[in-house]
Amino acid sequence: xxxxxxxxxxxxxxxxxxxxxxxxxxxxxxxxxxxxxxxxxxxxxxxxxxxxxxxxxxxxxxxxxxxxxxxxxxxxxxxxxxxxxxxxxxxxxxxxxxxxxxxxxxxxxxxxxxxxxxxxxxxxxxxxxxxxxxxxxxxxxxxxxxxxxxxxxxxxxxxxxxxxxxxxxxxxxxxxxxxxxxxxxxxxxxxxxxxxxxxxxxxxxxxxxxxxxxxxxxxxxxxxxxxxxxxxxxxxxxxxxxxxxxxxxxxxxxxxxxxxxxxxxxxxxxxxxxxxxxxxxxxx
Amino acid sequence: xxxxxxxxxxxxxxxxxxxxxxxxxxxxxxxxxxxxxxxxxxxxxxxxxxxxxxxxxxxxxxxxxxxxxxxxxxxxxxxxxxxxxxxxxxxxxxxxxxxxxxxxxxxxxxxxxxxxxxxxxxxxxxxxxxxxxxxxxxxxxxxxxxxxxxxxxxxxxxxxxxxxxxxxxxxxxxxxxxxxxxxxxxxxxxxxxxxxxxxxxxxxxxxxxxxxxxxxxxxxxxxxxxxxxxxxxxxxxxxxxxxxxxxxxxxxxxxxxxxxxxxxxxxxxxxxxxxxxxxxxxxxxxxxxxxxxxxxxxxxxxxxxxxxxxxxxxxxxxxxxxxxxxxxxxxxxxxxxxxxxxxxxxxxxxxxxxxxxxxxxxxxxxxxxxxxxxxxxxxxxxxxxxxxxxxxxxxxxxxxxxxxxxxxxxxxxxxxxxxxxxxxxxxxxxxxxxxxxxxxxxxxxxxxx
Numbered sequence: 001x002x003x004x005x006x007x008x009x010x011x012x013x014x015x016x017x018x019x020x021x022x023x024x025x026x027x028x029x030x031x032x033x034x035x036x037x038x039x040x041x042x043x044x045x046x047x048x049x050x051x052x053x054x055x056x057x058x059x060x061x062x063x064x065x066x067x068x069x070x071x072x073x074x075x076x077x078x079x080x081x082x083x084x085x086x087x088x089x090x091x092x093x094x095x096x097x098x099x100x101x102x103x104x105x106x107x108x109x110x111x112x113x114x115x116x117x118x119x120x121x122x123x124x125x126x127x128x129x130x131x132x133x134x135x136x137x138x139x140x141x142x143x144x145x146x147x148x149x150x151x152x153x154x155x156x157x158x159x160x161x162x163x164x165x166x167x168x169x170x171x172x173x174x175x176x177x178x179x180x181x182x183x184x185x186x187x188x189x190x191x192x193x194x195x196x197x198x199x200x201x202x203x204x205x206x207x208x209x210x211x212x213x214x215x216x217x218x219x220x221x222x223x224x225x226x227x228x229x230x231x232x233x234x235x236x237x238x239x240x241x242x243x244x245x246x247x248x249x250x251x252x253x254x255x256x257x258x259x260x261x262x263x264x265x266x267x268x269x270x271x272x273x274x275x276x277x278x279x280x281x282x283x284x
Numbered sequence: 285x286x287x288x289x290x291x292x293x294x295x296x297x298x299x300x301x302x303x304x305x306x307x308x309x310x311x312x313x314x315x316x317x318x319x320x321x322x323x324x325x326x327x328x329x330x331x332x333x334x335x336x337x338x339x340x341x342x343x344x345x346x347x348x349x350x351x352x353x354x355x356x357x358x359x360x361x362x363x364x365x366x367x368x369x370x371x372x373x374x375x376x377x378x379x380x381x382x383x384x385x386x387x388x389x390x391x392x393x394x395x396x397x398x399x400x401x402x403x404x405x406x407x408x409x410x411x412x413x414x415x416x417x418x419x420x421x422x423x424x425x426x427x428x429x430x431x432x433x434x435x436x437x438x439x440x441x442x443x444x445x446x447x448x449x450x451x452x453x454x455x456x457x458x459x460x461x462x463x464x465x466x467x468x469x470x471x472x473x474x475x476x477x478x479x480x481x482x483x484x485x486x487x488x489x490x491x492x493x494x495x496x497x498x499x500x501x502x503x504x505x506x507x508x509x510x511x512x513x514x515x516x517x518x519x520x521x522x523x524x525x526x527x528x529x530x531x532x533x534x535x536x537x538x539x540x541x542x543x544x545x546x547x548x549x550x551x552x553x554x555x556x557x558x559x560x561x562x563x564x565x566x567x568x569x570x571x572x573x574x575x576x577x578x579x580x581x582x583x584x585x586x587x588x589x590x591x592x593x594x595x596x597x598x599x600x601x602x603x604x605x606x607x608x609x610x611x612x613x614x615x616x617x618x619x620x621x622x623x624x625x626x627x628x629x630x631x632x633x634x635x636x637x638x639x640x641x642x643x644x645x646x647x648x649x650x651x652x653x654x655x656x657x658x659x660x661x662x663x664x665x666x667x668x669x670x671x672x673x674x675x676x677x678x679x680x681x682x683x684x685x686x687x688x689x690x691x692x693x694x695x696x697x698x699x700x701x702x703x704x705x706x707x708x709x710x711x712x713x714x715x716x717x718x719x720x721x722x723x724x725x726x727x728x729x730x731x732x733x
Contacts, residue, residue: 044388045370059729129551136544138551140489141707227490230550231700246362248691248730249387 039256056257060244065232066258069240070265076147076236077215080154084211085204087155088162093192095163096170106167109160117157121224124153139226146226146234153221158214162207169203170196201281205274212273216266237262322627324352327368327375329612331356333649340641344634350627369617376620376628380423380613383519383688386414387730393422394618394625400633401614409654411517412610423613426636427651430591430673430683431499431572432606433463434579437588439567442477443470454590460533460597470567471541477567481543484566486535487552488703495554495570497699498689499607500535500594504528504719505687507598516685521727525719530596532712538570539706546706570594572609573652573669591672593681605681606673610654690726697722 034046039056041049060066091109095102112120128149129138139149173196181191197204219238222228228235228243235243241262245255324344328337334356341352357364361379368375369392380386386393396402397420402413405424413421443449443466451457451466467482474481486496504527509520539546543560561569562579569579580586593604616628635641636655645651646663652670657663677683689695698718704710 044392045366047370048391133548136548138548140550141547229490230488230703232696233700247693247696248726249384250730252366252388 035256036260039253039260042250042253044252052253056253057261059251059254060257060261063244063254063258065235066237066240066244068233069235069237072143072147072233072235073216073218073237076150076218077212079151080158080215081208081211083151083155084158084162085207088159088207089166089200089204091159092163092166092170096167106163109163111160112157113161115157117218117220118224120153120157121221124149124156125225128152140229140234142230143233146229149225150218150221150234153225154215154218157221158211162211165203165207166200169200173199198280198282201277205277205281208277209270209274213266213270216262216269320623321350322621322623322625323376324350324624324628324631325373325375325377326352326354326628326631327361327365327378328354328356329361329379329381331358336644336648340635340644341631343640344631348630348634350630352631369619374620375617376624377614377616377632380414380615381611382613383414383517384691384730386423386613386615389615390416390422392615392617392619394616395420395422396424396616396629397421399424399616399629401629401636404633404636404655404657406654406656406659412654414517414613423615424632425610425613425654427610427612428654429573429609429611429652430606430670431570431609432594432672433592434561434569434571434575434669435590435592436561436564436567436584437590438584439477439479439564440466440590443567446473446476448473448476457592458595458602460530460595460601463592463595464533464537467537467541467568478564479543479567480560480565482541482567483538483543484557484560484569485542485544485552486538486549486570486706487554487557488549488699488706489551489553492552492554492557493699494695496535496702497695499572499609499686500531500570501689501695501698502607502686503594503596503598503684504531505689506684509687516687519688519690519727519731520723522724523719525716527598528716528719530598532715534594534596535702535705542566546708549706550703568592572607573667573673576650576667576669586668589668589672591669593676594684603680603682605676605683607684607686609686611686690723691730694718694722694726697726 038046038049040051040053042052042056043049095106099105115123125139128145132138132141132145137145139145177195177199178191181195186194217238218236219242222234222236222239226234228239232240232243237258241255241258244258245252324341326337326341328334330337334354337354341354344350345352355368355375357379365375365378369378378389380389393416395416396413401424402410402421405413409425409428410421412425414423416422437454440454444452444454449466449469451462451469456462457466470477470479470482487493488496504525505520505523506516507527507530508523508525509516511526514520539549542549543566544552557569558571558575558578560566562582562584564583569575576589579589591606593601593606595601595604598604614632616625616632618625620628635645636653636657642658642663645653646658646665650665650667652665698715701710701715701718705712705715
């Protein structure tokens with residue numbers, strides 16, 4: 001039996017969903033479809049596109065720098081996903097134990113997240129170049145320096161954020177389970193590996209998903225810290241796509257094609273990663 | 285009764301939703317009302333001169349009643365232009381920087397052959413306009429700049445007067461052999477002169493890279509194109525790289541006789557390099573007339589600023605003048621309405637003919653223009669680096685013209701080859717390969733669609 005209110009909602013909902021739906025269509029679905037359409041065209045402005053078929057995709061895949069950027073980004077994502085999650089988990093574990101000033105430290109660790117990527121990039125560029133100046137080189141001396149510079153930056157920025165998620169997860173691990181294990185004589189190491197981590201899998205799923213996608217999508221930190229230098233060897237996928245757009249006359253569509261490929265690759269990898277970690281989730 | 289209340293509610297609901305949507309659409313749409321006089325909308329690339337341009341626009345509006353809007357494209361001019369041109373009230377004129385850029389925008393460029401602007405060009409610059417496929421001028425240059433090796437006259441005099449110097453006057457410094465001798469000796473006695481090196485740092489940071497992968501890079505192209513008697517305003521299809529070996533002479537010199545070790549150049553910026561020169565830490569500094577604003581009013585006085593041609597050891601370079609570069613063109617949007625195009629052409633004609641605007645362009649902005657209307661002495665730019673170029677031209681020295689390259693990507697490739705060579709990771713043959721193989725492949729990718 002529906003109430004008056006329920007009836008009204010059932011009758012009127014399409015009307016009230018409409019404004020949001022229209023904005024969603026206009027602001028999200030249309031650009032997505034138009035973007036995909038443009039990847040098959042040659043264009044200067046979005047209103048004068050000429051259909052060219054798969055030419056842009058061929059050119060995108062023939063570009064050695066795109067492939068380099070892909071492997072560079074993949075390596076970067078693997079390294080940062082592992083480092084950020086292990087360190088964030090460790091920090092969260094520390095701060096949920098009885099410890100003086102844990103709350104202050106939590107806030108301090110979270111703070112880098114509140115600063116924009118571009119600003120972070122320039123600050124770290126100053127810091128790291130200041131150190132490297134002792135050996136008369138800079139971050140852009142080779143891609144290796146740029147790579148580790150970006151790893152340090154991203155760890156610094158994201159550990160605090162992931163820490164907050166892990167803390168929430170840790171606080172949700174039922175105390176009686178841990179107590180029962182302790183009574184049964186489990187060591188603290190056993191408790192961590194056999195109880196805490198399995199119970200934390202939902203948080204781990206979320207955090208690894210975020211770090212993987214953040215790693216792939218990274219743009220502003222890359223732009224500010226190395227701008228792809230030296231000679232595009234520290235260029236990640238997002239920056240490569242951006243640069244392709246302006247690299248040669250008539251290559252706007254190629255940049256667009258790269259963006260579509262990028263979308264598909266990130267989606268597939270994120271889905272696989274999600275499957276793997278979700279499968280490990282357990283119920284208490 | 286209940287029924288009519290329901291209808292009333294429904295109507296109200298529909299009205300409110302409609303109102304919401306209209307408000308939303310209204311924000312993104314634009315009302316277009318074309319007035320008979322037309323309008324001018326200039327998308328300006330040079331953010332640093334924006335306020336001066338706006339003032340000029342206001343003055344034109346006051347004199348003619350034609351509304352003028354001048355906006356700056358900011359750091360990302362290409363991106364701004366693309367989005368602005370897709371709008372209903374698109375720019376009626378915009379800026380181009382060379383043939384590669386115009387390749388994308390040819391279909392948006394009006395034929396300017398009948399305009400006062402084009403007719404005001406000095407005869408020697410008529411050919412410098414960029415043309416469309418049928419040879420009509422579509423982009424008219426409005427600023428001509430020159431560059432070379434800027435030097436500190438006071439420091440160089442100190443060198444000439446030293447007991448250990450083997451070159452004794454500036455007139456003997458007219459080829460690469462002399463330049464190398466001077467630079468090597470300054471480097472060896474840098475503490476005697478109180479400098480950190482002969483040349484300021486050859487920064488390979490993005491802010492400074494253009495000086496090497498674009499400005500220095502053109503010399504071997506120019507000499508090859510000239511030896512084959514080809515056009516200097518078209519992108520050559522391919523290059524043999526015959527003159528690339530001469531560029532190695534100069535690049536080696538920049539690296540060896542420098543304020544910094546080669547391993548440090550990847551991070552050195554334009555600011556670093558300009559600061560080293562303007563505070564007297566280096567004697568030489570490769571850059572152009574535009575850098576005057578950055579180096580003036582510091583420890584090097586205007587009268588101590590001189591410019592040398594970029595000697596590389598090419599035969600007969602005693603006759604060589606400074607490098608000339610045109611990277612600022614005006615383009616009228618052919619897709620704007622006829623009234624708007626007429627208004628824009630009128631604005632452009634006014635810019636190069638009105639007394640006030642000529643004064644502003646030459647004195648406030650300090651632009652050297654290719655227009656004959658700027659020939660009289662009151663429109664001469666007071667910039668010692670420009671004056672140096674005038675001297676070379678008066679003495680009959682042959683300028684080196686910047687030859688357009690096939691793409692930005694080519695410049696990137698050359699920059700990376702030059703940097704690898706500097707860091708000892710790559711050989712000079714890979715630099716030459718960029719001139720031959722990469723030039724041809726980039727030309728193919730960009731022009732043979």
